Amino acid sequence: MFPLVIFVLLFCHSHCLVGSLNDEGYALLSFKQCITVDPEGSLSNWNSSDESPCSWNGITCKEQRVVSISIPKTKLYGFLPSTLGVLPQLRHVNLRNNKLFGSLPVELFEAQGLQSLVLYGNSLSGSVPSEIGKLRYLQTLDLSQNFFNGSLPSSIIQCKRLKTLGLSQNNLTGSLPEGFGIGLVFLEKLDLSFNKFNGSIPSDLGNLSSLQGTVDLSHNLFSGSIPASLGNLPEKVYIDLTYNNLSGPIPQNGALMNRGPTAFIGNPGLCGPPLKNPCSSDTPGASPPSSIPFLPDNVPENPDDSAGKSQKARGLSKSAVIAIVVSDVIGICLVGLLFSYCYTRVCACGKGKEEIGYGFEKGGKGRKECLCFRKDESETLSENVEQYDLVPLDTQVAFDLDELLKASAFVLGKSGIGIVYKVVLEDGLTLAVRRLGEGGSQRFKEFQTEVEAIGKLRHPNLVTLRAYYWSVDEKLLIYDYIPDGNLATAIHGKPGMVSFTPLSWSIRLKIMKGIAKGLMYLHEFSPKKYVHGDLKPSNILLGQTMEPHISDFGLGRLANIAGGSPTLQSNRMATEKLQDQRQQKSATSEVTTISSGTSMGSNYQAPEALKVVKPSQKWDVYSYGVILLEMITGRLPIVQLGTSDMDIVQWIQLCIEEKKPLSDVLDPYLAPDAADKEEQIIAVLKIAMACVHSSPERRPAMRHVYDALDRLAMSTD
Structure with missing residues (x-):
């Protein structure tokens, strides 16, 4: 036993262990000594004094x-x-x-x-x-x-x-x-x-x-x-x-x-099937085509021997022609009846009923509310809905298109990329449905490939895409519904809110870690190491335990395929205006004035977004750094200074240069936490400043950001 104890002490740099513990106990204590942080006290009763x-x-x-x-x-x-x-x-x-x-x-x-x-x-x-x-x-x-x-x-x-x-x-x-x-x-x-x-x-x-x-x-x-x-x-x-x-x-x-x-x-x-990409004749393993396609097996080798038979086979009898015509007419009628039935089932938003907000209609008692995703708040979901179906991306999806269309729904918000609805099915399941553009009818395969790749992503800090719907007139994305709003509202509130409960520092740190973990998954563990490209507080949704869920991943590309109006280009134009003003400030040493027309989303984009078309992971790191600054300071990404404005990164840099105290920078709601958490807050501020470094190469990877935040959280738990 003695050599084993010596090995344990040397291996984990532990203190001397004394007592009557058996060999197996000492072996397990070596594990305890190699655990540097045990926040839940899981090993608290592992004592050398036990037998x-x-x-x-x-x-x-x-x-x-x-x-x-x-x-x-x-x-x-x-x-x-x-x-x-x-x-x-x-x-x-x-x-x-x-x-x-x-x-x-x-x-x-x-x-x-x-x-x-x-x-x-x-x-x-x-x-x-x-x-x-x-x-x-x-x-x-x-x-x-x-x-x-x-x-x-x-x-x-x-x-x-x-x-x-x-x-x-x-x-x-x-x-x-x-x-x-x-x-x-x-x-x-x-x-x-x-x-x-x-x-x-x-x-x-x-x-x-x-x-x-x-x-x-x-x-x-x-x-x-x-x-x-x-x-x-x-x-x-x-x-x-x-x-x-x-x-x-x-x-x-x-x-x-x-x-x-x-x-x-x-x-x-x-x-080959089930793909729509047919195999060519020279594809290894593909079946070679017949030398004479569709030739019946019983055709005689000598055509002259069957002249009479072939003559009869050249035309159809009159009774056969009549039968074919009648069957065609019956088939067309059945299809017409099916179209009519589906149209009434999809959305019976008829005239004469009392309309309520968000393009939904209200009948009398015992009514069934109908989900009408509208082009102009008055049209139905799709005239061609019966030609397509809801495509599940998860084996747990237990609803179909008919259930979705009959569900109660409310508009959650509108943006440059469609309308988002909260949809409550009859069984109580709540979903978020985003309606994309109306074009792109020739790009289904491209859309399918992209959306199914996104649907494969599974992580606690990403919003899960459960299903999608495609038709010529409608493209819908069906997500998990995240109940507690977004991070922008949680930090700043919004006009008309009856009450506002500010986030404590511990909750903010939890959210920071969750976002970092979700981005780390996208950057390192997702296929092709994806980039979000448009990260901002409004697309970080919060669950019931304030766990963050990154949303809108890949949305810009999907909207482009679907014929929507992605906001990235408009954000780029706004960023160019912002960059012009930054250059003016540099030349005149005056405070930057931001145009009132600047898109809020552009304030989270990295400076190199003006020069590089293809987004990089370092863009996301910069956006994440701006979000950290926003959560620390409680300020919007554009800081008002009297009659002038300055972006939050420059404002923080100015405060650091002027050696202002932390209290001048910190969100006033965090004042009660400042005394005990000052070192932690300053450490996070340093991480944020590293993320918004002007040189992309100098910004840390999200893995390192997450590890730093994780160690920081554990050191003070």
Whole structure:
């Protein structure tokens, strides 16, 4: 025992441990000593004076031997020690959704009886050790949402009892190990999404007959053709191959049949059904066309032998012609009746009823309110609505177009990119529906690709896009409804508000962290490392616990495709005016005067937006910095100074140059917090100033911003 104690002390730089604790207790105390922050006191009763660790929080024992360590979602900040591997009876480790960093110690895999290792939602990095192959009894391995890199070790196939393998949202590369589908035949759940796996998809994956739910290989770099053997998977399995580099025809067998295009989008080289991209004759794997298309099999080789028969076949009998005409007339009538029925079902906003605000109508008792998304507040949703349908982007979507159209709805707001409605379905489900433009009827495929990519994004700090609707006259985006308004209103209130409750500093810091986390996901973990491009407080929505949700991501491009009127160009023009005034100030050393016509959104755009057409992640960092300044000062992005105005970045720089006290800069509502939180507020102010640096290269990445805010919050909890 003595050498083990010495190792623990040296490994974690801890103080001397004394008492009657057994070996396993000391091994666990090494873990406690490697946790530098435990904000919820999860390890508070882990004491060296105990005889065994079996009564400690998160520890389960069997016959006085540790079999399980389960401490999830407690914000533990630290790293994993190698000594956990000396626990001989350890079966389960669950440390998900903490803040653990560093690499996986290879010594951990000396606990060869381990059955589940769940570490998702941390900040662990480095490669997955090849020693993982020692875990012959492992059934669950979930390392998702970390920063692991390198290739998946070939030894993984030695874990032959594995049922769940989750590796999504890491930086893993390379091809899947040879024999992956043969060695892991008991796999039930497989998620490899949002990595950088490359090479071909192993054909032996079709041997994984125990798979259930979704087999997610999306958002990787897999290339080559789709193995037809994937069709051998259970038919109820959904195979997600979106956003790879796959090419060639899509096999039409088994589990690959009758799948919509959403399972294959983002692979420009794929062709054939269900995609609208037909395979050419020279596409490898494509079926060659017949030399004489549509030639019946029973045509005689010698045409002369069937002259009489062919003569009869040249025309149709009179009775056949009459039958065809009658059936056509009946078909047209049925289609007309269907159109009429659908029109009355979609929106019976007839004349003579009392209209209420926002383009909705009110009948008498027992009425059904009708959702009429209007062009001029008087037209119905779409005359062509029956030609299209609501397209769900989530398996949880349980409503259809008819339910949406009959729902009660209220206008939440209008902008340069359409009207936003709050829609309440009959079952009480509340949604936000944005109506886009009326054009772009020839760009459906482009719209579909873009909107379905956005619909794949899932993060607690992003507003989730649940479904969309497209027709010639209407384009609708259906989002989760976020109930507590937006950040702009939370900071400043708005005219007509009966009461206004200012945000405390702790709530503001929570919001700052949430926005940073959402942006970090967009920049580093989303496909193609997306850029928001138009971040501002009005499109940061707040949930019931004041958790921020970034909205309007990708909206400018969607509106452009749909024929709407994106605000980005108008913001650019306003920014140019602002830049002209900045230059005038520089030349005259006078306070800048902002035109009353300047768009508020332009005040969040980075200075280089004037010169560079394509937005960059550094644009978002600048916008985020302006939002931080707004939350610290409580001022609008344009600060009024007497009869003149100045943008908030210049105003803060001026205050710093003049060495004004913090009280002159701080939001007056934060005065009660200032005494205890002054150092924290100043630290956040420094982060904000780094974000709004005039040189994009000098601005920090959102990952570093989030880490800094996170450490700052934990240091004062």
